């Protein structure tokens with residue numbers, strides 16, 4: 123049988139960046155549920171089985187946190203500092219593997235894939251909140267300094283930066299993490315909520331002051347339409363206590379006339 127040398131150089135035979143199998147043909151029947159061409163292009167490099175296995179949360183059952191199932195945490199929570207959150211995928215075993223490949227084994231190719239998946243959650247958030255052009259800024263949940271030193275990067279920040287470029291959002295670091303608590307899954311819900319207190323502080327009250335030239339300072343602070351709306355990015359939503367505490371700190375450091383609305387944007391919902 124003659125060798126089909128041209129196929130070696132064809133873009134359709136590029137290896138899948140996740141599993142290494144031959145990539146999906148450009149006209150794969152497996153739809154990518156994202157409108158923006160850049161993340162679409164990135165996800166089209168995945169092979170058909172990987173593309174098919176992504177557990178998108180297309181129709182969240184919980185309208186608050188964007189979970190695919192009924193959600194006890196949101197029902198129970200009496201006070202909430204964030205408006206809503208949206209998550210791109212369910213955190214299943216495969217997604218655990220993908221995140222671990224990126225976070226702990228430094229597979230850099232995965233960064234743009236995860237960011238492209240986060241674009242799905244962003245577009246769903248815009249559907250929830252059609253005045254999305256008025257998002258004043260996008261920020262991310264910070265890592266504690268020693269964590270950052272160990273890993274070398276903050277995954278939430280990287281994903282948020284990528285997203286800010288695609289959608290023309292203004293990225294701003296707004297929070298500091300003062301300490302890191304134990305792995306959340308090992309604790310009861312109550313101790314998780316308590317532990318979050320004091321973990322974060324706002325970068326600078328300047329961000330929210332009257333004199334600031336940043337877009338977070340609305341021109342007419344009394345008008346309801348000028349409420350600054352901020353997107354807060356993190357990789358995983360487990361109980362929502364990290365998101366809640368970050369939102370609380372951000373709102374607490376704002377001037378009352380420009381109290382921001384915080385919107386959570388997460389890659390996966392466990």
Ligand SMILES: [Zn+2]
Nearest residue numbers: 138141169172
């Ligand atoms: Zn693959």
Ligand SMILES: [Zn+2]
Nearest residue numbers: 184187193196
């Ligand atoms: Zn919920």
